Amino acid sequence: FPSHDTGGGRFIAMGNNKLYSSTDGLDWNPITNANLSTVTFRDLIFANGRYVGLGTVPSGFNTSPVAIYSTDGVSWSRVAVPVDVSRLTFGQNTFVATGQAGIMAKSTDLGVTWTNISLTWNPCQIGVLGNPIFDLQNNRFVMAYQNNKIYSATTLPNTTGQCSNWTPTTTTPSGTPAGNLGELTYLNGNLFCSNSSAFTKLSSPPALNARSLS
Secondary structure, eight states, rough: OOOEEEEEEEEEEEEEEEEEEESSSSSSSEEEOOTTTTOOEEEEEEETEEEEEEEEEEEEEEEEEEEEESSSSSOOEEEESSSSOOOEETTTTTTEESSTTEEEEEEEEEEESSEEOOOOOOHHHBBSSOOEEEEEETTTTEEETTOOOOEEEEEEOSSSSSSGGGGESOOTTOOOSSSSSEEEETTTTTTEEEEOOOEEEOOOOOOOOSOOOO
C-alpha cells in the first residue's frame, strides 16, 4: 500500500483507489462506504483521534479535490477542499495540506472545513514540492521548496500570499541532493531528503523532532 496509518484500534491503508482496514496488520478488508466510492486517494494520516485523508473525485471532464475523515475507520465523511492538495501533516491542532506551485490549505476543525493559505508565486515566488512535517521540539511546520532550501513556520498564515510566515534556512544543508528538494522524512533523530535522483540523510539539518509524516 502506498500510504497507511494507524489509530483508533485499527490499521487503515490506501491503494488501488480503495481504503483497507485491519485490526492486526495481517488480514485486510476493503472499506465499503458511499462517500469513498468515487475517491482517488492521495494521502492519509491519523492524528488527534481522527483519520484524515486527501483525494479527488470526478467533476465533469476534470477532478475536484476532497478531504475524507473518520473517528473509527468505519464511518467516513467527505468534504470539498478549495485547492488541489496531496500531502498532509498535523501540528498545533491543525491539519495542513500541501500541493504543487505553493498551494496549501489548513483545517482547524479536524478536517471538516478547509481554508486556502497558498503561497502565491506573486509575491512569494516559491513553490511547494515536498511533503510537510511537524517539528515537535521547536513547535513549527517544516517543508522543502523548489529553491533548494528548507522553510519553517511557527505560525501558519490565515490567507493566501502571506510569505513572511515562512523562514528559509540561511544555507542549503550539507548533504542535500543535487536539484530541487522534494520529500522530507524524519527518523531516529535524522532528517532525510529525497528527489528524483537521490535519497540522502542531511548532515546538518534544522533541529527536528517530527510528529506526523506523510
